[in-house]
Amino acid sequence: MYQYTEFDDRFVKQRAAQFRDQLERNLAGTLSEDDFRALRLQNGWYIQRHAPMLRIAVPYGELSTRQLRKLAHIARTYDRGYGHFTTRQNMQFNWIPLDRAADVMDELAEVQMHGIQTSGNCIRNITSDAFAGIAPDELIDPRPYCEILRQWSTLHPEFAFLPRKFKIAVSGAAEDRAAIAWHDIGLQLLRNEAGEVGFKVLAGGGMGRTPITGTVVREFLPWQQILVFIEAIVRVYNRYGRRDNMYKARIKILVKAEGERFIKAVEEEFLQILEHDVDGTAHLIPLEELDRVAQYFDVPAGVEFKAANDALGSAVTDAPPAYQRWLERNVHPHRFPGYRAVTLSLKRVGQAPGDVTDAQMEAAADIADRYSAGEIRVSHDQNLVLPWVRESDLYALWQAARSASFATPNIGLLTDMIACPGGDFCALANARSIPIAEAIAERYQDLDELYDIGDIDVHMSGCINSCGHHHTGHIGILGVDKDGSEWYQITLGGSDGTHQSGASVAGKVIGPSFAADEVPDVIEAVVETYRSQRAANERFIDTVKRIGLDPFKTATNAVRRTTGHKALAA
């Protein structure tokens, strides 16, 4: 894991001091709510339905156990004993009183954490592959580049007030586990024919009310130039992005409107920086700097290469089927022999997807200290990942995970849903997500049934802002508001860009919205249509692509009750 330098350490503390000054002026009445808003947002503080919501940055999803314990402490001391992990690998709290905000920032700074640029119209926390550095299909470890980008984007003076928020995701593996095409900038690390490392650069992807996948603006950019190239993209966006209409302000609208001209403008700006600006080449990354940062992402102390042993088999001959299922779904291949990555599932009945209590955070930290070199990752799917698990520890880890209720063997299955906090917490939401997620989780408790249904991405958002990434779900659920009540639009066939899901595409709506109490029946109708129509071993998403939406429309219209007349009218 990256270790803070003294500079990094001081910087976070300086930021906390700056925020305290702003908060005190706000509480004293000399900084108006209007003016404070943009400042607090850039420190992660929203004003939400119940209290301020704090979004804490987890850069590219890496957490130390010390940091996780601090989050548990904050949950216990300042909040109501739980927190929420998001699709963008961050952590959110919902109940911290604003007058304690500066104290919380000081506490976070003690463990090198903060809320810098987790909100606001600036470059947000950079996300990546939760399996970075350990995935067998990895070409190049993205984390050193993520860290260099993190530093470059932090308090960038020119780009603090862009037309809208700006998100960057980086992947270095054959499989895209960071959904890069759905970001304002998506970066794919690769090697060219000469074996040199560089980036394929995408720009202009995003969800929201206009889902658009990113356009390739450069097929291969030498890694040394990435900061300069991104500066060119963001500067073009800052100057020409639309500011007259919030809904058209994201870079995706600019990229779509300008097409080739956008790419040309970026390439021109890039050359101008390098050829004409004072010290324009100063941000070319020297190899020494990459090496300096990369050393922090070396294999942690205590992890030793070993030939694969037979512990997976021998220790578990009499193990219960639940363990076998856990091995199948929650344990992942590793690039180092003798090691596995393990997902701690945050999806179980009784808790909202991504939610963890303070006790669970402590338990996860204890487990990670014991079995994963003190390191933990937050995944895009709102689970936790242990990156450094010895195969010989798997059975003991499973028992520990089970007693902390992290061992639901449902990773990649229907109940491993992505869901935003929705209307229960979020002031923006049009509808609630949590009760819907809960109803679906309740209905699909039978593991045999879940396993028979197989791999399926269910993503749910409480509003069009798409925090729950409903566009990319094989089944997407979107909360909408009609006449002051909650309705849910269902989409099918969305893809985040993984091999299994196919090329990145937004799902298609299957008809008029459904009432809240119809949604579990609708999901069941969709799933049963798949089960009756699938070819042997055909996954859900492939069946949808093969047979189209009509059979699903017919099946879901048949379960309409309160919305029946609307469906007929449509």
Add this chain to the structure above:
Amino acid sequence: MEFISAATDRWTLIPEDRPVTPAAHTLLSWAQWRHMREQWPAGLPVGVSFPNDADIEVLADDLARLELVVLHFPKWTDGRAYSQARLLRSRYRYRGEIRGTGDVVVDMTPLMARTGFDTAVLREGQSVEVAQRTLGFFPAYYQGDVRQHQPLFVRKDKVNA
């Protein structure tokens, strides 16, 4: 950063609908300057107030003649003028005064200082004392800017010990 008030401002803004007579320390709109640039006497100090939605590149050839460029923040959360200032300094080596006007609040001053502004007219009711204080929270930053061109990783032996 220097904070300009009506009392300390030596520049005179000529209203858009008034005829312009060349005089020292006249501040012209971009349209007025385009109209007057050919006949403006050499050596007579002149400033231009430039719109934030126009391409700053068009000023490049005039910069040697301009003692002041005023850039605008129609709302303080509109960041376009930061890019304009940065280009004036970094790309066109402009050495005259860059002044920020409009909806300028105290918490913007670190960003303005780092992108090349040297003066600002604060929005009414903003405290100069607080504006000065906000400049002091960060002695150094990660990325380069117009004052410190080198990013931290280039100069890390000095500040990253």
